Amino acid sequence: MKFIFRNKEYEYFDHPGNQTAINERRVELPIAFEFVEKYKDVLEIGNVTRHYHREWKHDVVDLNEKPAWPIWNKDVLTFEPPRKYPATISISTVEHTENPILAVEKIVKFAPRYLISFPVGYHANEVLELKLPMYFMARVSEDNQWKQVYDKKEIKDLKYGKPFIFANAVVFITND
Numbered sequence: 001m002k003f004i005f006r007n008k009e010y011e012y013f014d015h016p017g018n019q020t021a022i023n024e025r026r027v028e029l030p031i032a033f034e035f036v037e038k039y040k041d042v043l044e045i046g047n048v049t050r051h052y053h054r055e056w057k058h059d060v061v062d063l064n065e066k067p068a069w070p071i072w073n074k075d076v077l078t079f080e081p082p083r084k085y086p087a088t089i090s091i092s093t094v095e096h097t098e099n100p101i102l103a104v105e106k107i108v109k110f111a112p113r114y115l116i117s118f119p120v121g122y123h124a125n126e127v128l129e130l131k132l133p134m135y136f137m138a139r140v141s142e143d144n145q146w147k148q149v150y151d152k153k154e155i156k157d158l159k160y161g162k163p164f165i166f167a168n169a170v171v172f173i174t175n176d
Contacts, residue, residue, distance in 0.1 A: 046093025119167030121160035
């Protein structure tokens with residue numbers, strides 16, 4: 001099955017890891033994978049994509065995770081990249097920080113190209129007020145089908161977990 005995002009068709013991503021068939025990762029990950037494959041040398045904030053592509057070797061910052069491969073166990077709010085990366089990606093991570101707005105602003109400041117996603121209704125809705133290029137996906141069915149919506153008013157008041165389990169909308173902030 002497929003969905004459309006920014007006039008491009010993507011395959012839904014279903015994987016037993018992290019229940020992607022029933023949550024927002026189903027649409028976040030195909031978009032994220034395309035971004036990482038495009039830039040290769042990315043900095044990832046939050047260890048997400050390498051759980052599904054263990055062969056990828058890009059640098060990762062994740063405060064809490066202790067994976068089988070090296071990453072920086074740092075908070076994005078205090079982390080200073082050791083070099084300039086062509087692109088930075090953060091999938092469903094900023095909403096877990098102490099200050100989601102500051103996390104997004106920091107990523108945007110040091111990244112020439114960025115892709116940041118977060119679920120609506122899970123600690124980060126204030127990020128919707130930032131003046132950055134944003135795109136929105138809304139869950140439209142119990143069987144986890146999604147569609148792009150074009151006005152944040154359509155998703156702003158959606159709740160995490162209602163009416164469907166997990167996220168009912170996802171925001172993508174990107175300049176790519």
